[in-house]
Amino acid sequence: MSATxxxxxxxxxxxxxxxxxxxxxxRSAVRRFLEDKSPTTEVRRLMATAxxxxxxxxxxxxxxxxxxxxxxxxxxxxxxxxxxELGIVMEEFGRALLCAPFLSTAVLAANAIxxxxxxxxxxxxxxxxxxxxxxxxxxxxxxxxEWDPAGIAAVATPDGDGYRLDxxxxxxxxxxxxxxxxxxxxxxxxxxxxxxALFALTGKTSGVERSALLSMDPTRKLARxxxxxxxxxxxxxxxxxxxxxxxxxxxxxxxxxxxxxxGAQTLLDSAxxxxxxxxxxxxxxxxxxxxxxxxxxxxxxxxxxxSAAYYAAQAAxxxxxxxRALASLAKAAASExxxxxxxxxxxxxxxxxxxxxxxxxxxxxRAKSSEVFLGHPSYHRELLMQRWGV
Amino acid sequence: xxxxxDAEVRxxxxxxxxxxxxxxxxLVEWRSRLADSGxxxxxxxxxxxxxxxxxxxxxxxEEELANVGAVGVAKSGVRLLAAAxxxxxxxxxxxxxxxxxxxxxxxxxxxxxxxPGSGSDLAGATTRADLKGDFWIINGQKVWTTSAHHAxxxxxxxxxxxxxxxxxxxxxxxIDVKQPGVDVQPLRQMNGHASFNQVFFTDAKVPQENLxxxxxxxxxxxxxxxxxxxxxxxGLASPSKRGTRVGRIHAEERAxxxxxxxxxxxxxxxxxxxxxxxxxxxxxxANRDRYIRQEVAKLLILAKxxxxxxRRARAAQQxxxxxxxxxxxxxxxxxxxARGCSxxxxxxxxxxxxxxxxxxxxxxxxAEILVSVPAVSIAGGTDEIQxxxxxxxxxxxxxxxxxxxxxxRNVRKN
Numbered sequence: 001m002s003a004t005x006x007x008x009x010x011x012x013x014x015x016x017x018x019x020x021x022x023x024x025x026x027r028s029a030v031r032r033f034l035e036d037k038s039p040t041t042e043v044r045r046l047m048a049t050a051x052x053x054x055x056x057x058x059x060x061x062x063x064x065x066x067x068x069x070x071x072x073x074x075x076x077x078x079x080x081x082x083x084x085e086l087g088i089v090m091e092e093f094g095r096a097l098l099c100a101p102f103l104s105t106a107v108l109a110a111n112a113i114x115x116x117x118x119x120x121x122x123x124x125x126x127x128x129x130x131x132x133x134x135x136x137x138x139x140x141x142x143x144x145x146e147w148d149p150a151g152i153a154a155v156a157t158p159d160g161d162g163y164r165l166d167x168x169x170x171x172x173x174x175x176x177x178x179x180x181x182x183x184x185x186x187x188x189x190x191x192x193x194x195x196x197a198l199f200a201l202t203g204k205t206s207g208v209e210r211s212a213l214l215s216m217d218p219t220r221k222l223a224r225x226x227x228x229x230x231x232x233x234x235x236x237x238x239x240x241x242x243x244x245x246x247x248x249x250x251x252x253x254x255x256x257x258x259x260x261x262x263g264a265q266t267l268l269d270s271a272x273x274x275x276x277x278x279x280x281x282x283x284x285x286x287x288x289x290x291x292x293x294x295x296x297x298x299x300x301x302x303x304x305x306x307s308a309a310y311y312a313a314q315a316a317x318x319x320x321x322x323x324r325a326l327a328s329l330a331k332a333a334a335s336e337x338x339x340x341x342x343x344x345x346x347x348x349x350x351x352x353x354x355x356x357x358x359x360x361x362x363x364x365x366r367a368k369s370s371e372v373f374l375g376h377p378s379y380h381r382e383l384l385m386q387r388w389g390v
Numbered sequence: 391x392x393x394x395x396d397a398e399v400r401x402x403x404x405x406x407x408x409x410x411x412x413x414x415x416x417l418v419e420w421r422s423r424l425a426d427s428g429x430x431x432x433x434x435x436x437x438x439x440x441x442x443x444x445x446x447x448x449x450x451x452e453e454e455l456a457n458v459g460a461v462g463v464a465k466s467g468v469r470l471l472a473a474a475x476x477x478x479x480x481x482x483x484x485x486x487x488x489x490x491x492x493x494x495x496x497x498x499x500x501x502x503x504x505x506p507g508s509g510s511d512l513a514g515a516t517t518r519a520d521l522k523g524d525f526w527i528i529n530g531q532k533v534w535t536t537s538a539h540h541a542x543x544x545x546x547x548x549x550x551x552x553x554x555x556x557x558x559x560x561x562x563x564x565i566d567v568k569q570p571g572v573d574v575q576p577l578r579q580m581n582g583h584a585s586f587n588q589v590f591f592t593d594a595k596v597p598q599e600n601l602x603x604x605x606x607x608x609x610x611x612x613x614x615x616x617x618x619x620x621x622x623x624x625g626l627a628s629p630s631k632r633g634t635r636v637g638r639i640h641a642e643e644r645a646x647x648x649x650x651x652x653x654x655x656x657x658x659x660x661x662x663x664x665x666x667x668x669x670x671x672x673x674x675x676a677n678r679d680r681y682i683r684q685e686v687a688k689l690l691i692l693a694k695x696x697x698x699x700x701r702r703a704r705a706a707q708q709x710x711x712x713x714x715x716x717x718x719x720x721x722x723x724x725x726x727x728a729r730g731c732s733x734x735x736x737x738x739x740x741x742x743x744x745x746x747x748x749x750x751x752x753x754x755x756x757a758e759i760l761v762s763v764p765a766v767s768i769a770g771g772t773d774e775i776q777x778x779x780x781x782x783x784x785x786x787x788x789x790x791x792x793x794x795x796x797x798x799r800n801v802r803k804n
Contacts, residue, residue: 016705017698017701017702017704017705018702018705018706018708018709018711272785272786272787275787276786276787276788283788283791284787284788286781286787286788287787287788287789287790287791288790289774289777289778289790291787292777292778292781292782292787293774293777293778293781295781295785295787296722296776296777296778296780296781296784296785297722297777299715299719299780299784299785300719300722300723300726300780303699303715303716303719304692304695304696304699304719304723305695306699306716307695307696307698307699307702307716308691308694308695308698310698310702311694311698329691329694332687332691333691333695378684381683381684381687381688381691382680382683382684382687384687384690384691385677385683385686385687388668390668390671390672390677390683390686
């Protein structure tokens with residue numbers, strides 16, 4: 001896929017309701033790649049490893065498809081597309097349940113740097129992320145699990161031309177792997193959103209202690225990061241950190257919503273397929289209205305959640321004034337739908353759906369981790385109301 | 391004659407309008423001119439009050455009519471469904487007899503399909519038509535008939551063969567509604583309105599020449615009617631732009647529209663009035679309740695997502711892409727939205743939801759929502775039937791075993 005002016009974000013463009021032919025072709029290319037590289041046998045193999053991804057597949061999706069830099073401007077080493085293309089990538093990854101440090105590196109770390117960093121910092125840090133040559137992540141939440149910047153207790157103390165970070169970060173996606181850590185911390189004595197800023201450091205800095213957590217969803221690895229006076233560089237301006245952070249989380253919410261609707265579609269397809277195969281009482285279970293109606297309802301739910309995820313991505317791509325509210329809307333819708341679809345997929349499979357050998361639980365666990373990652377649907381519904389001024 | 395183009399059609403219709411359009415003539419007189427010239431339904435065949443133009447050029451004609459503020463042919467109610475069905479299946483004498491008066495608005499039509507014993511299972515109709523001499527004699531009962539109380543003709547689906555399988559024993563007729571054997575009664579709904587009728591047929595008569603299609607082909611003919619209904623051919627005339635125009639024609643048209651719309655004042659409430667949710671939450675202070683905020687957000691997420699799904703389906707269609715599943719879900723989504731509205735309006739209104747009429751919340755609008763919403767998931771195909779259709783046609787799930795095969799006489803009925 002080559003960069004065209006058509007796909008570049010430009011302000012005041014109208015929100016589109018259909019993907020362009022070029023975007024559909026791009027989706028097909030990503031899907032073909034994943035069908036080849038991420039069958040469930042690979043998902044199962046990788047989820048059992050400590051790293052949780054295949055470096056060779058990561059290299060291919062970086063070198064051959066240039067995916068980690070899809071939304072990063074060309075001047076920083078990316079291909080310069082936007083949220084819509086990032087959404088397509090995430091949806092396909094969610095569909096295939098790809099095990100890769102994409103959410104952490106491309107979505108969370110790269111967007112945080114884009115939103116907070118100075119031009120020099122972006123030029124220095126982003127090209128490696130865009131090329132997939134370096135893994136990164138964003139550390140926001142702490143032991144309290146809060147997603148609002150007000151919940152941040154980690155402290156950044158000025159020290160010479162840099163800062164020293166103290167505190168504990170948790171639920172950090174790929175935090176055990178990432179070489180580039182973007183950490184949210186606050187000025188000593190500050191509270192609320194004031195005084196929160198983003199800092200960059202490498203995972204090998206002294207004073208950084210990283211431990212992998214035992215995540216319920218083995219396809220998405222989490223870590224705890226203890227910071228003991230670790231030296232870090234401030235990204236951008238010390239006063240605009242909370243704004244940049246929330247913006248990054250909103251972009252991540254849209255990306256994750258698209259990943260979730262991709263996963264929900266896989267679950268729906270699986271449930272439909274099984275209900276046509278499984279025979280009980282002398283007929284396919286899909287001929288019973290109890291199953292038919294459940295599946296029709298799920299189809300509706302999945303299509304509605306897709307519409308929200310797509311619309312939010314399109315709105316963010318054109319910087320529509322409403323896109324922050326829509327990020328919360330899409331996240332809440334996709335979370336509910338994904339988990340519901342996963343639960344019903346197990347139910348339709350019956351006993352076999354509860355076995356380890358059946359693949360449904362792989363997506364169920366991703367649905368569960370995605371439900372609370374970046375904030376539970378109820379948190380986002382409240383945010384939505386606030387953002388709509390209710 | 392070669393193919394006509396846009397500019398030629400525009401020029402021709404403009405010239406004709408300049409010579410014929412006059413807002414001070416009577417509505418029927420003007421519509422007679424439209425029907426006879428073919429400019430009223432230009433996409434219809436030339437021999438039947440049309441000009442045989444493709445739909446794209448018919449829109450051009452519509453634009454030209456609108457440009458001079460000219461009223462169109464009568465389109466409200468069931469009349470265009472009747473016309474479409476007759477054009478496809480009717481005999482020449484039927485077309486001659488009925489089409490012109492449909493377009494002039496002189497005749498009003500209704501549809502006798504649903505019965506008390508066959509709602510979702512429309513083909514299970516048991517209203518009977520028995521041939522005696524030159525007349526079919528009709529006995530039975532129809533229900534949910536829109537406008538039967540002022541209709542002149544009805545489209546009637548009735549059983550003519552009780553030994554044939556269910557779908558093969560039906561025939562399709564045009565019946566004169568204004569005759570002694572047809573008793574039209576209003577059907578009062580749970581919300582107090584009576585927008586529909588129930589109609590009793592006791593030895594009502596239909597002349598043989600009013601059979602549409604052949605005996606036993608009624609289901610096929612009815613499918614044509616229903617297909618046009620789904621395409622929205624029966625949309626109520628929109629009075630919006632013409633609301634303030636002066637002239638005898640416009641006054642007559644406004645009266646016609648008002649009469650046609652009168653029974654449906656509650657339709658916006660039936661859909662749930664999602665547009666009122668935020669205003670109501672703010673004006674009552676319910677927006678400060680954390681639980682209600684959650685429920686409001688859930689509802690608005692649903693409503694917005696449904697709206698975007700419909701727009702996504704339209705956008706894909708406009709790009710010439712094959713129809714995806716998103717195009718079949720609107721009706722079911724609308725039911726969910728309506729029910730959600732009923733739930734949230736109740737939360738917002740609280741104890742006040744026990745009252746109705748003047749002085750109650752929004753002077754009765756909220757109460758009307760609460761007692762009208764149950765219609766949405768039933769009218770025009772129940773949610774359950776919609777789910778069957780989605781499951782079978784979109785997801786490709788197997789059909790249920792049937793118990794209504796063989797001679798209809800032996801099929802279990804209500």
